[in-house]
Amino acid sequence: MKFYTKIAAICFTIALFVSCGNADDDVKFGINPGGDLGLGKPVDKCLNLGDGELVLSIQNQYTTLPGKISIFFKVSDTEGKPVSGLNAEQFTIYEQGRNDACFNKISPSESSARISPNAQIFNNNTVLVLDLSNSVLDSSLEELKSASISFVNNVMPTSNSEVFKMAIYWFDGENKLHSLAPLTHVKQDLLNSISGITKDISNDPSTDLYGAVIKSTDIAEKLLRESTTNGRIGAASVVIFTDGTDQASRYTESAAIKKVTEANKNIAYFSIGLGGEIDANILSKIGKTFSVFATNKDQLETTFKEISDRVSQQANSFYLFEYCSPKRDGSGENNLAIQVKNSNRQGAVQTKFNAKGFTGGCE
Structure with a gap:
């Protein structure tokens, strides 16, 4: 029997930004409430x-x-x-x-x-989206692979559970979000897919960041619809990594931000930025739940660890x-x-x- 309920939405629009990391503030963490x-x-x-x-x-x-x-x-x-x-x-x-x-x-x-x-009633899906344009492949691929492996190990439970699933996608300048690992609850399958990334996976120097945001949101929305049937409740997290700004200009910034803003409230958004060519303001809007910025590839492990902790907390809250x-x-x-x-x-x-x-x- 269902309760009689009243719906009252209370939105919080307080913005808070904090800095952590080494003495040079190489890593910056931004809390994006909502x-x-x-x-x-x-x-x-x-x-x-x-x-x-x-x-x-x-x-x-x-x-x-x-x-x-x-x-x-x-x-x-x-x-x-x-x-x-x-x-x-x-x-x-x-x-x-x-x-x-x-x-x-x-x-x-x-x-x-x-x-x-x-x-019995809850499904949690994580969509990890990696920028594999030439700038990443040429300068920070091994660090990205190591950080991504740590991310999977931290987010996915030790024992495989149907409650927690993850899919991994990657993008460059093409008008496509490429699947690296389909949605699965098997951690080893995810780890194998990351280990198998090579420098020849792409030769595209462009970055379709806004397209990746829009397409990954569509994927998360679809996963929520599929996981909220027969009395079950679903939640999802979208985690996007990039080392630059949108270069493809196929989609607009406003379209990408609108997609995030109007997404299902049970989708959390996290962003990870690397290097001096990122736009921290835009990535903070994309990663509206939490965003992390690192100035060099040596900080990737730290940034991915911080995000993985947040994703795990989200699922276990x-x-x-x-x-x-x-x-x-x-x-x-x-x-x-x-x-x-x-x-x-x-x-x-x-x-x-x-x-x-x-x-x-x-x-």
Whole structure:
């Protein structure tokens, strides 16, 4: 049975840029915030929870008789950075029935609250897009291959899992996004494809960066449509590496940025720039979730590692939270609030559920 929900979108447009790396600031990391509250709304003021530094974005919610409530959501901070590694003890449940002036706290132990494996309802796809134009092949291919291998090892789980999949594409100046490795959950297949890259894979000196952005977005959108069927929830990450600006001039900057801006909210965008010929401003717009810039090829390992950490955090910031409600059949529609605390930060979200058919004996 589905919850009755309200949709309220709260967008964050705060921009924050930080610099990290060696003393010369060779590597620069940019946080590009964004996101939605998702299903639900801000919590009632009667709870007096105060300002929230964390955002709970509900993706889906449903009930299972005799009385279990399941909520699938993503946790991030107000700058859009995903928050992973949370456990059930960090969540507090509040319910408000028709006779309650405000919310009542529900005991986690009595309600058997838990974070459950989300493998049955969640798919996460990563699309890695590499610039293999002549400038990369001639000057930084081996460093790029090494960094890409580290990226795959960091993002993909140690044991192959159907939940986490990745596809690898490459581009040069041609009006085509070339497939290097089709979507797969087998890590070794991805590693083999990267190891097999040679300098003669392309002889094109041009760069169709904007075309790569547009085409990779289409691929990510298609993957989301295919993975959000039969009650499943999907998320995707697009990671684009380049060492220059768009030279092909086949597509416009505005078309590429518009494609990213209007993409499905469950697609995260990351960009990696190398060298002095990149346009950091444009790459920050393309990598709207997070962007990294390195001045030389020796920094590629560091930059790819930072991005891989972000992609992993993104995938692991989705939670399936379940608990057994004390509400019973006949109580009608009830308000539900969930609060999460992580160190000195907290956040909460409010929604509704109907207890029709609820009885005792919830698992």
